[in-house]
Amino acid sequence: MRHYPAMTERVSGAGLKKLRGDLLEWFDRHRRELPWRASRDPYRVWIAEVMLQQTRIAAVIPYYERFLARFPDVTALARAPEREVLKLWSGLGYYSRARNLHAAAEKIVAEHGGIFPRELGAALDLPGIGVYTAAAVLSIAYDVPLAVLDGNVARVLSRIGAVRGELRASENWTALQETADEYLVASRAGDWNQALMELGEVCCTPKSPTCLVCPVVHECRAYALGLTGEIPEPRRKRATVTVRIAAAVLVDPAGRTLLVRDPGAHDDVVFSRMWQFPAVAVKRNARDELLEHLRGTLGVDASLRLEKLAVAKHGVTFRDITLEPFLVRVEELPKVARTRVLALGKLGVVPVSGATRKIAERAGVVLGVTGAAKLKKAKRDPSARERASG
Numbered sequence: 426m427r428h429y430p431a432m433t434e435r436v437s438g439a440g441l442k443k444l445r446g447d448l449l450e451w452f453d454r455h456r457r458e459l460p461w462r463a464s465r466d467p468y469r470v471w472i473a474e475v476m477l478q479q480t481r482i483a484a485v486i487p488y489y490e491r492f493l494a495r496f497p498d499v500t501a502l503a504r505a506p507e508r509e510v511l512k513l514w515s516g517l518g519y520y521s522r523a524r525n526l527h528a529a530a531e532k533i534v535a536e537h538g539g540i541f542p543r544e545l546g547a548a549l550d551l552p553g554i555g556v557y558t559a560a561a562v563l564s565i566a567y568d569v570p571l572a573v574l575d576g577n578v579a580r581v582l583s584r585i586g587a588v589r590g591e592l593r594a595s596e597n598w599t600a601l602q603e604t605a606d607e608y609l610v611a612s613r614a615g616d617w618n619q620a621l622m623e624l625g626e627v628c629c630t631p632k633s634p635t636c637l638v639c640p641v642v643h644e645c646r647a648y649a650l651g652l653t654g655e656i657p658e659p660r661r662k663r664a665t666v667t668v669r670i671a672a673a674v675l676v677d678p679a680g681r682t683l684l685v686r687d688p689g690a691h692d693d694v695v696f697s698r699m700w701q702f703p704a705v706a707v708k709r710n711a712r713d714e715l716l717e718h719l720r721g722t723l724g725v726d727a728s729l730r731l732e733k734l735a736v737a738k739h740g741v742t743f744r745d746i747t748l749e750p751f752l753v754r755v756e757e758l759p760k761v762a763r764t765r766v767l768a769l770g771k772l773g774v775v776p777v778s779g780a781t782r783k784i785a786e787r788a789g790v791v792l793g794v795t796g797a798a799k800l801k802k803a804k805r806d807p808s809a810r811e812r813a814s815g
Contacts, residue, residue, distance in 0.1 A: 435586060435604055436644050444585075444644045445610050445617070451640035452620035457627075460489055465615070467541035467566035468499050474561045475522050475553065482626075488517050500539050503530040511699055511776035518779065520697035525553025543567050565615035572605035573618045574598070577625025582608075583657045584629060587646035592657045663743040669707035670695060670746060670780075671715040673731070674788040675753045676769060682788075683758045684765040684775065685722075695739070695746060697778045700765055702750070702785075711749045723759040730754070734787040739780045750784040752791055770794045 436444055456462070459482065461473030472492060476485045492513050496502040502510065507527050514523035529551040533541060541562060542548050548559040560571035574582075579592045579601050586604065590597055610617040628639050636648050647656045675683045684700040696704070705718040712731050719725040731751040739746040758766055765775060769792065772785050788794070 435607060440644055441608065444641050445608070447640045447643075448620050448624065449610065449613065449616060452616060452623060456619070456623060460486060460493075462619075465566050467562055469493065470566045471541055471558075471562045472526070474558050475526055476517065478522060478558075479519060480517065484517075488514070498539070499530050499533050499541070502527065503534040503539075508776055512774075515699075515773075515776045516779060516782070520699065520778070522553065528552040529554065541566065543569065545569070545571065561618065564618050568612075568614050570609060570611035570614045572602070572609040572614075573622070574602045574605045575622065577629075578605060578618075578621045580631065580657055581621055581625045581629045584634075584647035584653055585641065585645050587650060587652060587656060589656070590658055591660060593660060665743055665745050668695070668744050668746045669711065669749060670704050671707050671711040671718075671749045671751065672702040672704035672784050673715055673719055673751050673753050674702055674734070674769070674784060675725075675755055675758055676788070676792065677755055677758050680768055680770070680792070680794065681758060681766050682769045683723075684767070684777075684781075686763045686765075695741060695744075695778070695780050699776045699778055699781070701777065701781045707749065712751065715751060719753075723761055723764075725753075725755070725759060732791075734784075734791060737780075737783040737787060739783060741780075746780070748780060748784055750787045752788050 435441075459473075461469055463469075473485070473489060476489055476492075495513055496505060496510075505527070507524065510523050510527045511520060514520060517523075532551055533539060537547070542551075543563065545559055545563065548554055548563060549556070554562075557573055557575050560573045563569035564571050564573065579598070582588070582601050582604050583592055583597075588597060588601065592598065592601065605621075608617075624639070624641070628635050634653055636642050636645070636653060639645065639648075642648050645653075647653045683703070685703050686698075686700060703715075703719055703723060705715055707714055712733070716725075716727065716729070716731060719729075720727055731753055734750040734752055737748040737750070739748055767774065769785060769789060772782070777785075
């Protein structure tokens with residue numbers, strides 16, 4: 426095993442002054458023109474920061490623009506039905522973010538006069554707002570001197586200081602937050618935080634960092650020691666859990682299908698508690714267990730023929746999911762509570778998850794139905810902006 430040197434002291438004195446100046450000068454010259462940087466409107470900054478959690482910038486931009494076109498301010502977002510917010514979010518993933526946005530908007534309107542609060546405590550009291558998100562919004566929108574620490578910033582700081590071990594370990598994360606606080610340029614807090622994040626996104630990347638063009642390479646201890654490929658230490662991943670989900674696409678002679686809101690006996694993370702096809706977690710036999718589920722929840726005839734469709738792979742955090750859809754042709758769709766009937770090709774009019782779209786695509790191929798799933802789910806990227814928003 427390679428021997429690592431002890432963690433070095435933080436950059437200080439003239440070295441820190443040069444580091445700050447060089448990084449801000451680099452950011453002023455090379456900052457990317459992104460939609461949320463067009464103004465310091467706290468609402469727009471907040472929406473962007475939430476959307477960017479675990480999602481690539483390129484994937485976020487069209488969602489951000491559509492979301493702001495429909496909800497141009499916090500009042501419009503607060504007054505909208507949650508289902509409409511989820512519909513516009515549909516395909517972006519991690520749907521609790523959208524639910525929290527909506528709940529926080531209602532609280533901002535009710536308790537803060539429709540303005541994102543400037544005080545840290547009040548910001549942290551909003552649904553879905555953790556330490557990172559609060560610091561990011563308050564510093565970028567209001568220049569409140571709060572240092573952010575997300576995956577990109579932690580990587581930059583860990584290389585500058587040659588920090589050993591897993592960054593998310595409690596002692597390392599605490600030390601990195603203290604470093605971020607110490608390095609912060611209080612007079613330009615928003616620009617400084619964005620500069621660190623930008624450096625981590627475009628230069629000090631997880632793999633193959635472009636050290637020779639890095640504006641602060643002169644203060645990078647990992648570069649000096651030849652350790653940029655080994656620092657930070659790879660994060661220990663949670664063991665993958667294999668999941669099988671069987672789903673039924675019931676279709677009547679008019680081409681209409683049935684969606685439900687009760688997620689059934691499987692992990693509701695897969696469908697994010699939105700409209701979905703009737704489905705069940707499979708233990709042994711997908712066809713038999715799905716039919717039993719349909720009989721118990723929808724009262725369907727046990728003699729119905731289930732036509733197996735092409736399987737689809739789906740991933741949610743540590744879950745490796747196999748979707749096993751079945752086409753069920755019926756003369757009449759069941760009439761039960763908490764269901765929605767609509768044409769298979771019009772699935773986009775209600776909020777659905779990426780998994781539901783994949784199932785609809787498989788049925789659409791067999792039935793010759795187009796438009797069942799126009800939006801693709803935003804994929805995660807190891808170089809995407811990671812968040813520690815609690």
